[in-house]
Amino acid sequence: MDSPSSKVGLAALTTAAATATSHAIAMHSTKGGLTQGYSAAFVVATGLYAPRLLVTVFFVKPMRHRRPVIQRREAQI
Structure with a gap:
């Protein structure tokens, strides 16, 4: 948890949690x-996670792995 966004989320x-707890204890x-x-x-x-999940499922396309193209060198005579 080193990223700033995770610290803000926490x-x-x-x-x-603290606000709900203080109201409920009263x-x-x-x-x-x-x-x-x-x-x-x-x-x-x-509520914060659900929209991210929906965007990922419906809008992010999986990457297709391509084989690297091996170029053959012609023999020089």
């Missing part, structure tokens, strides 16, 4: 609040 998920118990926070983070992660 920060977004942590923020979503209404429920601590255990229920933590569960609600993690559930919210998974929902956010799914």
Whole structure:
């Protein structure tokens, strides 16, 4: 996890989990609040991942592997 985008994604998920946890703890118990926070983070992660998956499946074409062309040298006399 060295890329900046993964750090930003982790920060977004942590923020979503913390916000959902703090709101849920105010209404429920601590255990229920933590569960609600993690559930919210998974929902956010799914929402961020699903469009990428759909674009990959429907718009990215697989690369065809081509054999390298071997050029023959003519014998010089």
